[in-house]
Amino acid sequence: MKENDKSAGRRLERIDRGIHARSEDIFALNSWREMLYLLGPRVIPVVALVILGLVAPLYWQRVLVSTAMFALLAISWDMLASTGMVSLGQALFFGVGAYVSGILNHYYGLPPWLTIPLAAVIGSVICTIMLLPVLRLRGIYFAMVTLVLPLMLERIIEATKIFGGTEGISGLGQLPSVDVEFIVAMVAVWAALFGFRRLMNSDYGLVLKGIKDNDRSVMSGSINIYLYKAQALLIAGSIASLAGAFMTHAYMFVGIPVFALDYSIIPIAAAAVGGVGTLAGSLLGAFILVPLNELLRGLGGLRSVIYAVLLVVFTVGLPEGIFHFLQRKYCQFERWVEVS
């Protein structure tokens, strides 16, 4: 129960809507109503999005696919941030994943259904190795390095003309149809969301959150924080690399634009709008921001201005993030009570 003082005579009382019987690990469900209460917010978005995606016109289907990829980047960012590693360079994971799948497909002739999972793993390993030397850095210092690395890779490819140089690699294999693309993207997003949420709520995830909260205290608990940080990079990086690999095959092209700032900034904006620390908020934010960006496309030059204003409105109006707000409204009811 949480209470907020609002005015002299009255106060807003918040009461948890909670479920009657709830033990530590299992939910004891008493009725269909409770089942619906629990499953509703999880199942309805999944089903609604799949239906929406399958009936939408081709253009919007493609928008939803790229939205899903931005959602993966945002979830990945959020998980790293929950571990105390604020990244300004999700484009690193995205770009390396994209290039790995492009290279595997172009030079080694592997089909997309093989290159995408391989790129998720290999890309994540490569990025983690690149970040190993800076795991000791915290806060803004770590962020600066992550910001610089993708820009550096971009320049290396440009200067050495490897992997097609500025031309990139085109004519890559694609998935059978947009419908298949969409289904695969949905499976990836929801699996990542529910899987990572479960992971972060386990005791392992608790250690990761502890590193964000107080890394010296974790060290004194006889835990090697660098090992755990590296693991978090590997885990969170894999879905960002997967997103890059997926986009490579969706566009049938990979080139230096995969290291663009967009792939670093939009995930952060999505997490900020949706609500940091829940992973679900980041996903929600991505599904608001990316389609919104497309909707505004008709406005021409003023698009980015309006987009920026909307971002400010969201973050000032709901600093806790949309997801936290919705969660509060859903899980608690509020009433005004007279203060005696």
Added chain:
Amino acid sequence: MSDDVILEAKGLARSFGGIKAVDGVSFELKANQVLGIIGPNGSGKTTLVNLLTGFVKPDQGQILYKGQDVTGLPPYKVAALGMARSFQMVKPFYELPAFKNLIIPLFSSRVRRLAGGKYGDRDAVAKDLLEEVGFERDSQVITQRAGSLPHGYLKRMELAKCMALRPDLYVLDELFSGLSLAEVASLVPVIDKLMAQGATIIMVEHRLRELFRIANQVIVLNFGRKIAHGAPQEVMNDPEVKSAYLGSETED
């Protein structure tokens, strides 16, 4: 060096900038003893704790723990060997519920090894530990966000976090500071119990009265140097210690 010496420090020194925070401190500590470390503010007590537990690397000197050289080992390795520390400035995980704070040390490989490869029910163990240090079982304090707990609880949680590692040597940095007399009194039996279980304890303290009831021997630091070492009463009668604590006696 006899068998029951658990910790030996030889000529530990560390400077920050031009200031010698710890300057050639040596001591031996036998198992199942309580060593008090006292000294005025800024005399290097916390730096000494940081040196012993690996949080700060010494410029000079050597630390032997159970005969093994642990000089320069990172903190998590020192802790894994069984030397657990608490922090003077409490370092809880503010966002986590109180008992979840203890899950983190309980998750370490040291605890799993001691438990024979199994983690067991960590939540239950965590709650037991908090109860041992005086949290009321089945009350809200155990499940409340650590950030919303009063200081006294956080201090006791620091001790519980050490206990979670089941260490042989506790290094407690000003555990009693900021606690009420009653709270200190409630912690003394906990420390007695740890001693009865065979633990060795280093206590850095400002609360001399409480410390002297527990400590077998006391080291006094001043400007990073060890100025006295011995039984509590004999140390307090030392003229150099008196002048360090009460100022010099030139005006007599």
